[in-house]
Amino acid sequence: MEVNFQNVSHVYMKKTPFETLALKNIDASFRSSSVTAVIGRTGSGKSTLVQHINGLLKPSSGVVTVGEHQLEARTKRKMVKTVRSHVGMVFQYPEHQLFEETVEKDLLFGPKNKGMDVAEIQKKLPELLQQVGLTETLLKRSPFELSGGQMRRVAIAGVLATNPDILILDEPTAGLDPQGQKEILELFMNWQRTYQPTTIMITHQMEEAAAFAEYMYVMEDAEIKMQGEPEAIYAQREKLREMDLDIPEQVQVLQQIERDSGIRFPHYKLSPEEAADYWEQAVQNGEVPYV
């Protein structure tokens, strides 16, 4: 399902002394089944942006199109509800939203709320738990007896249980250790490959965007300041630095090697093995001096 923003602005606390422009003339599109990262520092407007996709916020002006539906300033609640049924949103620290007595009840809350066939989904819960790296033995446990990492996985499974057409991830790895971050990101990558929702991920971390996204928007002061494929964004390091952003460590390292040796890597997504292979090959072909 496709999402489009046409000239969307959003004003918080309109007509009060606290009035702030949180989105300014945003044009953006998210292709069906694509993965897009939205990057920017705290307060740049990226959370405000995605909250328009599930109607948590309505545009002050402009139109957000979600599939066949349009969301505007005057859109009625009923329509918002229809749109919302297509969107799954994983908030920051989603484990704070667990509340049911058992993991099973928590997982079924979302589907029930969206009027889905609960019995059908219940049958799939063991598989779903496996997909998020948990076992079905947890189903009858209280979510509050679980470890922090397990709680986060349950909360994520609760969103995935509705198999949303559009999946929004708002800093899904915040507060996790590096190993946990890697695992959660892999979980979403696998899900994306299998079910192909349109995925939009907000992140502070260039590394995450590099690993996952095919397209990026960089936000600053309520506007989209840069957009393009990750490689094209990384080519503009100075511009990123002005926004307190930096390119991923991996790209920095490969670029530094290029500058020093004259080698040209085909792209910056090379794994360490691939990069070493490429270097070895280039030396054999006499393309770089064997320093």
Next chain:
Amino acid sequence: MAIIELRDLEYQYEESNEKVLKGLNKKIHQGEWLSIIGANGSGKSTLSRLFNGLSQPTGGSVLVLGKKTTDEASLQMIRREVGMVFQNPEHQFVAPTVRDDIAFGMENAGIPREVMLERIDEVSRWVNIEHILHMEPHRLSGGQKQRAAIAGILALRPQVMVFDESTSMLDPNGRKEILETMNRLCRESGITIVSITHYLEEAFMSDRIWFMKAGRIEKDVTTASIPDQLEWMEAEGMPLPYKYQLYREAKKRRIDIRALRTMVEGE
């Protein structure tokens, strides 16, 4: 001189039948920056709470400047000399403004008012928060909150500061701010830093690393020897920064990538 010393240190939670810390014997030296790394549940956070008597050993002892933390008469001195910065910046404030919050700790320590005012000036310059002293703590960014918390502790002039995953809830910029602050505190004012962290990049900035596993300090290595430590770090499931992974690949194949070698081994 050892500023903190662990002697046969053990710790066991009441409800548990396994020890979280199993007989540690180590010294932390004055002026060094020590990192403690290890998986969740390895005992590193438990250990950090023993450094200033927030928890007390169930076996052996912790000595700060030669005094046991279990010695009631020394506990006040120990709490003053060993400051703690925690993970969640939200949970560290008691007063309505940053200035009052810094003053609060000093008031408790019985520091006279004139001295308090001087110290607030001094520490806020140190951690670069002069411009936010009048603000309410909850209105600050994560990095600012942590720096305000650090200022409150610095005002008591501790010799040691313990950072318990203090950067893990911050965004990359906030993390950079705090790491720079830690670096300056250690290198310029000689404060001993102990940082508990999940991030290898952070540990690599320090002088020495303890690696904890199942209640023991499995490794105690200097950061100068990092190129030789990569193998076990990877085997323990710690995600190495990309340059170290590539460095290992290059070594395996006996190829020499000069720029990479400079990055990893230094000039």
